[in-house]
Amino acid sequence: MPNLNTAEKNFLSQITQLVEENISNEQFGVSELADAVGMSRSNLLRKIKKITDLSASQFIRNVRLKYATELLQEGSYTVSEVSYKVGFGSPSYFIKCFRELYGYPPGEMRMHEEPEEQEEQEVENEPELQAPTPKKKFPVLLISLFAIIAIAAVLYVLLQPKSGNSKKVKSIAVLPFLNDSNDTTNVYIINGLMEATLNNLQQIKDLRVISRTSVEQYRDNPKSSPEIAKELNATYLIEGSGQKIGDQILLNIQLIEAKTDKHLWSQQYRRDTEDIFTLQADVAKSIAEQIEAIVTPEEIQRIEKAPTNNLVAYDLFLKGYDLLGKPTEENLKAAIPYFKQAIQHDEEFARSYAAIAIAFYLLDQNKTDKEFADSINYYADQALFHNSKLPQSLTAKALFYMEHSEYELALPYLEKALEISPNSDVVLIFLVELYVNYLPNTEKYLEYALKGLEIDIVATYDSSAASYSYMHISNAFIQSGFVDEAEKYIDISLEYLPENLYSQYVKAYIDYAKNQDLNQLNKSLLATFEKDKTRLDVLQEVAKSYYYLRDFETAAVYYKAFVEAREMYNLEIYRSENGKIGVTFDKVGEQGLSDKYFEQYRTWAENDPSIYSNFSLAFYNSYKGNTDKAIDYLKAFTKQDNFHYWTILFTPIDPMMDNLRKNPEYKKVFREIEDKFNANHIRVKKSLQEKGLL
Structure with a gap:
């Protein structure tokens, strides 16, 4: 090299x-x-x-x-x-x-x-006094001609337009298994078999496995296989039913080609309960074999690994896991004792330790005071100690770091979990959250949002969830500069839920990206705010639009309402906007407030762990008149990758940059930032195309 x-x-x-x-x-x-x-x-x-x-x-x-x-x-x-x-x-x-x-x-x-070695040997074996015989050109030319024809044929095949059927996507949906017994107390076992089948298939990279949340809608749904396939965008469906009779498990599995409703394979299993883990592995491997999925040795090894050798512990775990799958506060609190009892029967049961950590995280998720942080850490560490390559162990540890806002430490655990279980919708959800809110990375945000949409098809049963899913896709696209794609998905989002205010103001910014019309942006944001004046996120967007219009008197009215509400409720939101707030108050003569928010902005920028720290400090120093320092910070920012499209769109019109634009180096440095964004946009587009996501 x-x-x-x-x-x-x-x-x-x-x-x-x-x-x-x-x-x-x-x-x-x-x-x-x-x-x-x-x-x-x-x-x-x-x-x-x-x-x-x-x-x-x-x-x-x-x-x-x-x-x-x-x-x-x-x-x-x-x-x-x-x-x-x-x-x-x-x-x-x-x-x-x-x-x-x-x-x-x-x-x-x-x-x-x-063949050089062979030819050299032939030359060495020639009689010493014999003149070298000229090589015949015809065979060489003939071979060359054949080579050219062969290359041309290969190129012809490669360059032909690829039909939609050129590579059959192995997308599969494991529908909820049915309980064949009248004994409803055993439903958790059948659900556990379904969950195990799903988890095992999720670990096969060559498959696209639809999430459990997406298939759950079909538990008592009479729709036909072709209808389900169309709604889930699935090539294959797995149907299962079973029951536990004494010490035996009876399980019926069918593999269906979804579009035609053709039954490709079916198998009836009768196994002793002590063979339940072998049964689960055999089902997943048989399904993969039938649809000719590539399964690596590492994937087989993970599929065949039993979670515990203690059947009593596993039975208790399944009871808890059935409750964890419906995570209301009541169910989460009821699930944890089952997991703890399972650990009493098997102190090395990593899945149970991880499940407890995840349950505690979900209980704490929407609370200001985190009650279970220490417990999450303890059980996550125990899960990792007993199985450091279990996706659930890795996810549990990531959630502990997210609980403490240590997002950079959470990231490698989630990335490793996704590497082991490429179809995990849970891991993808957390990665999207990290890359959009805490560790901004437009490429990763877009890639994982698109992957998440492929396996978590929610549109058919929850229009609200569908709207937010498509809004995330749209937002990811626009942040990477894909304006047309962003517009397509935001329109879908609003079709599912027209009153989704998040989607409404994302659409306002997408429209601005198309037409660069600040007055229209302001008008759209005001219309959105009129629909719900309690929305602080929309309130600060309206204030920002007046700021860019340089109508500082009106911007100050909205910003003042915003910061008063933020401080009243002690909310740590939109700290990155304090610079604009400081400029606004400065322009209207509120010097005390201006100094307060500028100081908060400087402190925030200096401690910002994201890629935007130098960028924000360039803005701060520009407005304060330190243009040489501002240029230095801007130059430092040019070394970053995957910054969002708004960097390119709004920097040239931001009042904070007025002083810097007078610096002779500004145009050159900003052009470098633009060039880097454009080059990155092209690279991301190519990468998404290669991964079949665009």
């Missing part, structure tokens, strides 16, 4: 050597490499991505595959033997990865070796 500096080359050489030293150990993954190189997992991921443009797991896999080519060239081992020697637990998965990287299967390795 000629563009790498010496330090980067040494780093790659070091981690490559570490992978090669553990080449046959299939458990040696990203976490193990991070420990070996003495880095945090998140720092390792970022560094490898920056240097190689590969994920860390891809890098490790490629090192294994390169080593495999050397073994294959030796010719001493079979393909299966090589796969195990380089750390692949499954020869079929090894063959798949090898083909993806090199374009041909490992069995054809010898056919693709360079």
Whole structure:
């Protein structure tokens, strides 16, 4: 890699050597490499991505595959033997990865070796005094012609417009299992089997698995398979029913091609209750096999891992989990004792520890005084201690950090949980919340919001939830500069819930992005505010629109009402707006208030952990007349990525920047910011297209 500096080359050489030293150990993954190189997992991921443009797991896999080519060239081992020697637990998965990287299967390795060595040997074996025989050109030309034809054929296929059926998306919905018994006390067991099937399938990256919240609407719903498929955008449906009779579980599973209502596979299981975990794993693996999903050895290992060896503990856990799935305060408080009893029967039961932590977090979620913070931490740590690779353990620890507003510490736990369970709607919800509200990152916000929409289809049964889901998608799009897409999704949001005021003012800003009309923005925001004058979020948006119009007298009226309400209710909201509030009060002669809010703005900006700290400090210093410092802060901001579109749209008209715009360096620096945003927009668009999200 000629563009790498010496330090980067040494780093790659070091981690490559570490992978090669553990080449046959299939458990040696990203976490193990991070420990070996003495880095945090998140720092390792970022560094490898920056240097190689590969994920860390891809890098490790490629090192294994390169080593495999050397073994294959030796010719001493079979393909299966090589796969195990380089750390692949499954020869079929090894063959798949090898083909993806090199374009041909490992069995054809010898056919693709360079022939120079053989030609050199032939020359060496010629009689010493014999003149070299000229090589015949015709066969070479013929081979070249065949190569050109072959390449042309490949290009023709690759460049043909792809039809919608070129790759069948393996989207699957596990419908609520039915209780075949008249004994309703066993319903929690059947629900547990459904939940286990769903959780196991969620861990398979090659599938798109619809969330439980989306399928729950069909528990007592007579709709046909094609109707459900259309509403959930699912290719396959899983129907199940069962009962517990004595010490045996009877379970019937059907796999249905949703669009045609064709039954592709069905199986009746009769297992002893002590085999319940094997049953759950067999169901998930059979479903994946029937729809030809790629299941990696790591995924199989996780699916086959029993959560506990104690059936009494598991039975208690299922009773609690059934209540946790309907998280009212009453149900959450009733669920926790079941989980604690389960732990008494199995002190290593990670799922129960994690479930308690999650239940406590949900109980605390909307409370100002956090009652259960210590309990969340204790049970999350216990869950991680007993199973550090369990998605629920990782999520529980992330929730502890979110409880304490330590969002940067929560992030790696959620990212790891999503890596293990790529279809987890719960993890995606929390990641979207982090990336939009606490650790702003427009690319991640958009990607996870789109992924969440794919698996959490709420529109058919909850118009309010649907409206907010589509509003999030729209907001994510506009923050990344996708104006047309943002407009499309905000219109859908308002179709589901026209009175959604969040969507109304997001639409006002999308319209501004299209026409740059501040008067129209102000008019739309006022109309929204008239519908509910208790909404402080809309109130400050109206004030802001007058601020941008430089109608400071009117802006001051609205801002004064806003800050009085904020202080009356002791709300920590919209601290980033204190700079605009300070300017407004300064312009209308309220110097005391101006100084107060400017000081709050400066303190907030200096302590802001997000990427916008330098940007905010540039605004502050600009208004205070420190233009050289403001330029320095603005230059520092140019090193950031994934900042939102409003940075580009509103900076040129913000009164706080009036002084800075007189600085001769301003235009150059701001153009650099614009160029970086535009380049990032193009990259995000390409990335989303490659992931099938756009």
